[in-house]
Amino acid sequence: MKGERKRRVYRAPSSRQRLLGMLGRALPYVFLILFSLPIISMYLWLFFSSFSRKVMFGFIPQEWTLHNWRFLWSPIQMGGAAHLSIWKATGNTLLFAGVVMLIVVFTATLSGFALSRFRFRGREELMRLSILLHAFPGVTLLIATFYVLYYLKLLNSIWGVAIARAALEIPWSTWIIKGFFDNIPWDIEWSAYVDGCNRFQAWYKVILPLLRPGIAAIAIFSFLAGWNDFIYPYTFIFTKENQTLSMLIKALIGEFRFTDYGLLASVSLFYILPVLVFFFFTQKGLMRVTVGGMKGGR
Amino acid sequence: MKPRPWRGRRRVFRFPTVILFLAPFLILVIAFFFVPALLNIVLAFTNMDSSLEWNFVGLQNYRLLFSDPQARQIAINTLVYVLCTLAINVGFGLILGLLTTYFVPENAGLLFRAIWMLPRMTPSVVYALLWLWVLDPTEYGLLNMVAKALTGAKPTFWTMQHPMGVVILVNGMVGASFGMIIFSAAIKSISKDYIMAAQVDGASHLGIVRSIILPLLRWPLMFVTIWQTLSLLASYEYILLVTNGGPFFKSEVWSLYAYHEAFAHRFYGYGAAIAMILVIVALIVTMIMLRVFGFKRLMELMG
Numbered sequence: 179m180k181g182e183r184k185r186r187v188y189r190a191p192s193s194r195q196r197l198l199g200m201l202g203r204a205l206p207y208v209f210l211i212l213f214s215l216p217i218i219s220m221y222l223w224l225f226f227s228s229f230s231r232k233v234m235f236g237f238i239p240q241e242w243t244l245h246n247w248r249f250l251w252s253p254i255q256m257g258g259a260a261h262l263s264i265w266k267a268t269g270n271t272l273l274f275a276g277v278v279m280l281i282v283v284f285t286a287t288l289s290g291f292a293l294s295r296f297r298f299r300g301r302e303e304l305m306r307l308s309i310l311l312h313a314f315p316g317v318t319l320l321i322a323t324f325y326v327l328y329y330l331k332l333l334n335s336i337w338g339v340a341i342a343r344a345a346l347e348i349p350w351s352t353w354i355i356k357g358f359f360d361n362i363p364w365d366i367e368w369s370a371y372v373d374g375c376n377r378f379q380a381w382y383k384v385i386l387p388l389l390r391p392g393i394a395a396i397a398i399f400s401f402l403a404g405w406n407d408f409i410y411p412y413t414f415i416f417t418k419e420n421q422t423l424s425m426l427i428k429a430l431i432g433e434f435r436f437t438d439y440g441l442l443a444s445v446s447l448f449y450i451l452p453v454l455v456f457f458f459f460t461q462k463g464l465m466r467v468t469v470g471g472m473k474g475g476r
Numbered sequence: 477m478k479p480r481p482w483r484g485r486r487r488v489f490r491f492p493t494v495i496l497f498l499a500p501f502l503i504l505v506i507a508f509f510f511v512p513a514l515l516n517i518v519l520a521f522t523n524m525d526s527s528l529e530w531n532f533v534g535l536q537n538y539r540l541l542f543s544d545p546q547a548r549q550i551a552i553n554t555l556v557y558v559l560c561t562l563a564i565n566v567g568f569g570l571i572l573g574l575l576t577t578y579f580v581p582e583n584a585g586l587l588f589r590a591i592w593m594l595p596r597m598t599p600s601v602v603y604a605l606l607w608l609w610v611l612d613p614t615e616y617g618l619l620n621m622v623a624k625a626l627t628g629a630k631p632t633f634w635t636m637q638h639p640m641g642v643v644i645l646v647n648g649m650v651g652a653s654f655g656m657i658i659f660s661a662a663i664k665s666i667s668k669d670y671i672m673a674a675q676v677d678g679a680s681h682l683g684i685v686r687s688i689i690l691p692l693l694r695w696p697l698m699f700v701t702i703w704q705t706l707s708l709l710a711s712y713e714y715i716l717l718v719t720n721g722g723p724f725f726k727s728e729v730w731s732l733y734a735y736h737e738a739f740a741h742r743f744y745g746y747g748a749a750i751a752m753i754l755v756i757v758a759l760i761v762t763m764i765m766l767r768v769f770g771f772k773r774l775m776e777l778m779g
Contacts, residue, residue: 206579210576214588216610216618216649217591217595217649220607220609221606223609224602281504284500285501288499289501296494309771309775310762311505311509313762314759315709316508317712318755318758319508321739321751322511322515322516323508323512342508345505345509402597406600424600427601449601450599450602453597457593457597
């Protein structure tokens with residue numbers, strides 16, 4: 179027994195063993211890079227074909243140019259039809275996303291506060307409901323939503339469609355912001371009542387200022403949800419003057435016989451700029467929230 | 477004395493105040509979830525078209541649906557689409573989750589997870605445009621370019637010849653990141669002690685994955701499966717943008733069929749009947765999800 183142990187001395191790994199070890203450690207990277215290659219090449223293509231005249235094999239840009247970005251100062255020319263100017267479409271999209279954001283922040287901070295701090299009959303049920311509604315795919319109700327918007331005379335209005343779109347974000351945002359309310363100590367709120375506030379004053383003057391990170395989170399996500407949305411504007415908005423950027427790009431893609439990938443890539447890059455900016459700054463902390471916030475096949 | 481929550485409810489917890497706080501929430505949820513849900517049931521019994529007039533026709537829409545020659549094929553398409561995409565979303569999500577946490581240091585894992593999040597963050601029209609370039613039927617498209625470089629093959633019209641494959645790939649590439657995020661968070665929360673103990677005992681990487689990590693991922697795996705079933709059943713945005721259900725209904729799925737009947741052909745009544753089937757299925761899956769996980773665990777998994 180003792181002799182056996184003595185014989186097992188440490189021996190430096192042979193060069194073949196070391197090579198195998200290195201290969202073993204490199205293998206996960208090889209797989210990850212291989213798997214991610216399609217995504218990487220797609221986004222590289224988007225960038226390169228926007229800024230160059232020609233892209234070889236999707237990766238090698240030739241002749242750098244800003245020619246594709248002329249849509250910023252002149253009308254978009256593709257196919258026969260006249261297209262909405264980019265700035266009007268951007269304005270529409272900003273309005274749409276802004277309204278979605280305002281409604282979501284206003285509604286969710288009120289209801290999240292109620293669910294976190296009031297004890298009333300039906301509170302548990304309401305919380306359950308907000309989770310179930312988030313799980314339930316709202317798009318299945320699109321046809322009936324069309325009739326509701328028609329009845330309310332909100333069809334083809336950016337405002338009206340934004341209200342309907344905001345409703346889809348409400349259950350999730352309420353539930354996220356409720357978590358933030360739960361973390362605020364009761365003593366802080368109580369001190370506001372001691373100083374003579376009523377519930378609305380306490381909510382507005384004392385608690386909301388402490389809630390900035392939570393409000394920022396739901397504001398950013400609901401804004402991006404509105405900014406990125408395609409189905410709601412595409413289905414409920416009919417006139418060209420009210421087109422959002424996503425509808426404009428869909429119209430440009432539709433002119434398939436005249437596909438000008440350079441122009442399409444540039445307009446798309448312009449469109450996803452806010453998303454990319456947000457993505458690079460905050461992707462670490464908010465990644466988990468993102469998954470919960472999006473749904474419907476995503 | 478330290479004030480305790482709920483203590484002073486005589487004074488400040490008056491019911492009218494609660495209603496005021498909840499009013500916007502309730503109005504929006506009622507107007508855009510409950511009313512549409514009820515309205516959809518009623519609409520399915522009418523033959524409402526672009527005139528938007530109420531004409532009750534009883535069960536005619538459902539009779540039509542069951543004798544619809546396309547409906548059978550579309551139901552099969554939906555099944556194939558949901559099952560195959562689900563396999564990608566769960567299986568590939570698991571592979572990515574494992575690779576970016578267990579096999580690779582945190583910073584590298586974060587980078588690759590960020591890359592896989594890109595399609596999810598990208599607006600659907602832009603993501604569809606990227607795929608239209610990949611699938612371009614000329615030799616300018618990425619797939620045709622690669623095929624030509626490797627085998628010298630002639631350009632293929634991918635969306636015409638393999639519509640279902642295209643639809644599954646397009647959705648799978650976005651869906652995989654959902655599983656990836658849930659799984660990688662779950663793996664990171666596994667105590668390092670288990671893994672180190674196994675390593676000391678001489679377990680291989682695959683052994684650790686199979687007998688330690690996978691058993692601990694049981695709940696997340698079930699959650700991702702059910703949640704993705706639900707979202708895949710209702711998803712048609714990417715299909716609408718990439719193949720639009722074509723050619724000849726070969727990549728049309730149930731939810732897209734409802735959308736087309738209602739908004740392309742303006743048969744709102746018929747579309748509502750088609751959507752009704754989906755609403756019922758979605759309700760059943762939601763109920764199953766609640767039953768399997770319970771309210772508490774569902775909240776933990778989703779948060």
